[in-house]
Amino acid sequence: MNNIKRILISGGTHGNELTGVQLIRKWKAQPELCEAKAKGIELSTLIANPPAVLAVRRYIDQDLNRSFSLNSLNDTNPSMSVEAHRAKQLNALYGPKGENTQTDLILDIHNTESNMGISLILSEANAFTQRASAEIASEFSGVFIYFQPEERSQSPYLGTLARADVCIEVGPQSHGTLQAGLFEKTEQVVYRFLELAQEWNEGVLQNKPKKKLSVYTHYKDIDYPRDKNNNISAMIHPDLQGQDYVLLEQGSPLFRTFYGEDVLYTEAKTLCPIFINEAAYYEKKIAMTLTSKSIEEW
Amino acid sequence: MNNIKRILISGGTHGNELTGVQLIRKWKAQPELCEAKAKGIELSTLIANPPAVLAVRRYIDQDLNRSFSLNSLNDTNPSMSVEAHRAKQLNALYGPKGENTQTDLILDIHNTESNMGISLILSEANAFTQRASAEIASEFSGVFIYFQPEERSQSPYLGTLARADVCIEVGPQSHGTLQAGLFEKTEQVVYRFLELAQEWNEGVLQNKPKKKLSVYTHYKDIDYPRDKNNNISAMIHPDLQGQDYVLLEQGSPLFRTFYGEDVLYTEAKTLCPIFINEAAYYEKKIAMTLTSKSIEEW
Numbered sequence: 023m024n025n026i027k028r029i030l031i032s033g034g035t036h037g038n039e040l041t042g043v044q045l046i047r048k049w050k051a052q053p054e055l056c057e058a059k060a061k062g063i064e065l066s067t068l069i070a071n072p073p074a075v076l077a078v079r080r081y082i083d084q085d086l087n088r089s090f091s092l093n094s095l096n097d098t099n100p101s102m103s104v105e106a107h108r109a110k111q112l113n114a115l116y117g118p119k120g121e122n123t124q125t126d127l128i129l130d131i132h133n134t135e136s137n138m139g140i141s142l143i144l145s146e147a148n149a150f151t152q153r154a155s156a157e158i159a160s161e162f163s164g165v166f167i168y169f170q171p172e173e174r175s176q177s178p179y180l181g182t183l184a185r186a187d188v189c190i191e192v193g194p195q196s197h198g199t200l201q202a203g204l205f206e207k208t209e210q211v212v213y214r215f216l217e218l219a220q221e222w223n224e225g226v227l228q229n230k231p232k233k234k235l236s237v238y239t240h241y242k243d244i245d246y247p248r249d250k251n252n253n254i255s256a257m258i259h260p261d262l263q264g265q266d267y268v269l270l271e272q273g274s275p276l277f278r279t280f281y282g283e284d285v286l287y288t289e290a291k292t293l294c295p296i297f298i299n300e301a302a303y304y305e306k307k308i309a310m311t312l313t314s315k316s317i318e319e320w
Numbered sequence: 321m322n323n324i325k326r327i328l329i330s331g332g333t334h335g336n337e338l339t340g341v342q343l344i345r346k347w348k349a350q351p352e353l354c355e356a357k358a359k360g361i362e363l364s365t366l367i368a369n370p371p372a373v374l375a376v377r378r379y380i381d382q383d384l385n386r387s388f389s390l391n392s393l394n395d396t397n398p399s400m401s402v403e404a405h406r407a408k409q410l411n412a413l414y415g416p417k418g419e420n421t422q423t424d425l426i427l428d429i430h431n432t433e434s435n436m437g438i439s440l441i442l443s444e445a446n447a448f449t450q451r452a453s454a455e456i457a458s459e460f461s462g463v464f465i466y467f468q469p470e471e472r473s474q475s476p477y478l479g480t481l482a483r484a485d486v487c488i489e490v491g492p493q494s495h496g497t498l499q500a501g502l503f504e505k506t507e508q509v510v511y512r513f514l515e516l517a518q519e520w521n522e523g524v525l526q527n528k529p530k531k532k533l534s535v536y537t538h539y540k541d542i543d544y545p546r547d548k549n550n551n552i553s554a555m556i557h558p559d560l561q562g563q564d565y566v567l568l569e570q571g572s573p574l575f576r577t578f579y580g581e582d583v584l585y586t587e588a589k590t591l592c593p594i595f596i597n598e599a600a601y602y603e604k605k606i607a608m609t610l611t612s613k614s615i616e617e618w
Contacts, residue, residue, distance in 0.1 A: 038599075047551075048578050078602070079377075135494040196433040196494040198599030202555040202576040253345075257500040278500040280346050301336075301496030305376070 023150045023186060026126045026219045028064045030116050031056065031212060033131040035087050035180050036302070037074025038197035041208050042131030048209075059216035062223065070112065070130075070180060073104055078198050080302055081105055087130075088178040095119060109180075117183040120175070125184040127151075129215055131208060134193035136300050137264040139164035140204075140211055143189035145172040145179065149228065151186050154218040156233040156320035158211060165211070166267055167320075168296060168313065170240040188215065194264070197301060232320055238267065238313035241293055245307040247277055247285055255279055258299040258309060266296045269315070277309070321448045321484060324424045324517045326362045328414050329354065329510060331429040333385050333478050334600070335372025336495035339506050340429030346507075357514035360521065368410065368428075368478060371402055376496050378600055379403055385428075386476040393417060407478075415481040418473070423482040425449075427513055429506060432491035434595050435562040437462035438502075438509055441487035443470040443477065447526065449484050452516040454531040454618035456509055463509070464565055465618075466594060466611065468538040486513065492562070495599060530618055536565065536611035539591055543605040545575055545583055553577055556597040556607065564594045567613070575607070 031049065033042020049056050049067045056065050069075055071086045083103030089095075094106065095113050102110075116125045127150070134141075142155040142165065159165045168191070174182050181187025192208050195201045221227040246254040256277035262270075270276075270287050277285035293312040297303060329347065331340020347354050347365045354363050367373055369384045381401030387393075392404065393411050400408075414423045425448070432439075440453045440463065457463045466489070472480050479485025490506050493499045519525040544552040554575035560568075568574075568585050575583035591610040595601060 044578060078599075135497065196597075196599050197496075198602060199433060199597050200555040201558070201561065201597075203558045203561075205555060205578070206576075206580065257498040257503060260499070260501045263499065263501075278504075280342060280503070282504065299494075299497050299499075301376075301494050304496060 023126075023148060023222075025223050026063055026150065028066070028125050029060065029127045029129065029216070029219060030066045030068055030125050030184065031129045031131070032068040032070045032180060034072070034075045035070040035130055036080045036085075036132060036197075037071050037076070038078050038080055039131075039133035040198065040200045041133050041192050041195065041205050043069060043075055044200060044205065045131060045209055045212070056213070056216055059213045060220050063216070063219055065216075066116070068112075068116075071105065071108060080197070087180055090119065090180055090182055091178045092119060092175045094178065112180070113183060119183050123184055126186065127219065128181040128184040128187040129212055130179070130181045130187065130189050131212070132189060132191045133195045133197065134191050134297060134300050135196055136193050136297050137266045138191055138193045138296055139166055140207060141166045141168050141191040141296070143168045143170055143191055145170050145177055145182070145187070145189075146174055148186045150219070150222050151188050152320045153227050153230070153232075154215055154222070155188060156235055157218055157227070157230070158214050159235050160233045161214065162207070162211060164207075166238060167235065168238045168240070234317060234319050237316050237318045237320070238294055238296065239316065241312045241314050243308045243311050244276070246304075246309045247279065254304075256285055259284060262295070262298060264298070266298050267294050269293075270295050270312070321424075321446060321520075323521050324361055324448065326364070326423050327358065327425045327427065327514070327517060328364045328366055328423050328482065329427045329429070330366040330368045330478060332370070332373045333368040333428055334378045334383075334430060334495075335369050335374070336376050336378055337429075337431035338496065338498045339431050339490050339493065339503050341367060341373055342498060342503065343429060343507055343510070354511070354514060357511045358518050361514070361517055363514075364414070366410075366414075369403065369406060378495070385478055388417065388478055388480055389476045390417060390473045392476065410478070411481060417481050421482055424484065425517065426479040426482040426485040427510060428477070428479045428485065428487050429510070430487060430489045431493045431495065432489050432595060432598050433494055434598050435492045435564045436489055436594055437464055437491070438505060439464045439466045439489040439594070441466045441468055441489055443468050443475055443480070443485070443487075444472055446484045448517070448520050449486050450618045451525050451528075451530075452513055452520070453486060454533055455516055455525070455528070456512050457533050458531045459512065460505070460509065462505075464536060465533065466536045466538070532615060532617050535614050535616045535618070536592055536594065537614065539610045539612050541606045541609050542574070544602075544607045545577065552602075554583055557582060560593070561597060564596050565592050567591075568593050568610070
């Protein structure tokens with residue numbers, strides 16, 4: 023990756039995820055707080071989905087953060103939803119998605135109700151985002167790296183409007199609420215990303231020794247057990263609740279049915295669950311995501 | 321209170337509070353589970369706000385559980401919201417609110433994101449609900465009694481359609497999700513209420529010795545600090561988060577501003593906060609409710 027000239031920091035991509043919303047409001051009131059950390063870099067801040075923020079809902083018509091594939095952006099269907107329209111507007115303002123984008127880096131701030139601490143979600147191998155994430159994961163406690171490889175042109179995430187991106191996923195926090203500790207930690211993590219972008223432009227970051235760390239790579243999503251009417255028939259097992267990033271072994275409980283029976287994890291492969299019991303994923307039929315843990319040098 | 325002839329158990333009064341929704345679905349599929357506990361009593365189960373349950377939102381147009389005052393029920397304004405219409409329908413089915421109601425007791429199951437365990441909310445002094453709540457609070461751990469006196473005819477709560485009611489408030493649980501442990505405990509608490517209703521009809525419950533217990537009585541609600549544009553300017557303090565029902569003393573921290581300053585509790589009166597950081601109450605301008613704790617014999 024060449025010099026980082028323009029960075030976009032976004033929040034409110036989902037309107038009920040308030041850490042990003044309030045941080046962006048703070049930085050719009052005092053842009054110097056961010057500018058001091060990234061000298062020589064052009065910074066923008068963005069509330070990505072204002073109608074959803076106003077309604078304190080994830081989205082109005084469709085999930086904005088599933089609206090940025092090239093196919094979606096090029097769809098000329100005139101009956102556009104609020105979010106399809108907004109995605110095209112953001113693509114014009116900060117893209118266009120692809121080689122000629124105006125934006126080098128997007129940091130998109132999200133919340134989850136799962137016990138995922140600060141998870142740095144990378145959707146492709148990128149020299150800067152890997153090095154910077156590795157530094158941050160080694161400096162802060164409770165920061166995890168989740169690698170979710172995506173073909174970039176068809177990836178639906180806001181961050182893919184830029185050459186590189188990190189989705190900063192912060193939890194556990196109930197949607198529509200704020201946790202002060204998470205707000206303050208997220209703020210520090212974003213400042214550190216900005217400092218590291220400046221170090222990158224100075225040629226410092228790429229010459230630091232790599233860090234050995236745990237990387238959690240997407241393996242597969244798991245749905246809830248369902249009855250013959252396709253309604254969920256079980257809940258996350260009490261022993262699994264909050265155990266994001268903890269190794270799941272064969273025979274461990276996954277679910278508890280409404281009639282008190284346990285549903286166990288039967289696969290031989292040892293994996294780590296994340297996004298356990300995230301409200302927004304009930305409609306996406308995801309009870310949790312399983313990841314494989316590896317030790318890597320980034 | 322005379323014999324309890326008809327009981328209504330309701331859930332989904334708020335469409336994103338899933339413990340009640342799933343318990344009611346379970347009991348509609350197997351009504352004998354409840355009937356076995358309350359012989360000789362006519363039982364009904366109700367999903368109170370089906371459109372909101374379908375949308376997994378608290379409400380569609382207005383809060384259903386603020387729609388049952390006599391004034392609201394008698395309002396003949398023809399441009400009715402989904403919930404104003406539903407409230408009148410439920411009043412016809414289970415009321416009419418007042419002396420001639422068909423329903424002796426409503427148990428209305430709710431969730432909160434606050435750390436309130438199972439809170440039994442009583443809105444008036446009533447011989448049966450006080451005795452039964454006292455028994456349950458002494459039998460189960462983590463059950464609290466919150467007394468919120470209301471003039472019954474103008475009280476806006478669904479439960480006031482009946483002669484007596486208990487609002488069973490269950491947390492902490494993020495809206496739109498389920499916690500298996502809370503589901504199972506709530507189920508047991510409802511079964512115990514049904515057994516105690518039968519004991520009441522048999523003349524047994526009213527002759528048991530009273531229990532000495534802690535009662536938390538509504539004192540006042542507290543809003544978030546706000547800026548000149550009326551936006552919130554602070555979050556629940558990290559030290560206060562989750563400290564529902566814990567005594568709050570003068571000088572204790574209440575809030576943390578977005579700029580890292582602490583806002584303290586300055587009153588001399590020692591009170592207990594509840595509903596700390598409940599998402600649904602941001603729009604109602606309630607950061608927490610303060611209660612006064614007393615030891616009573618019920």
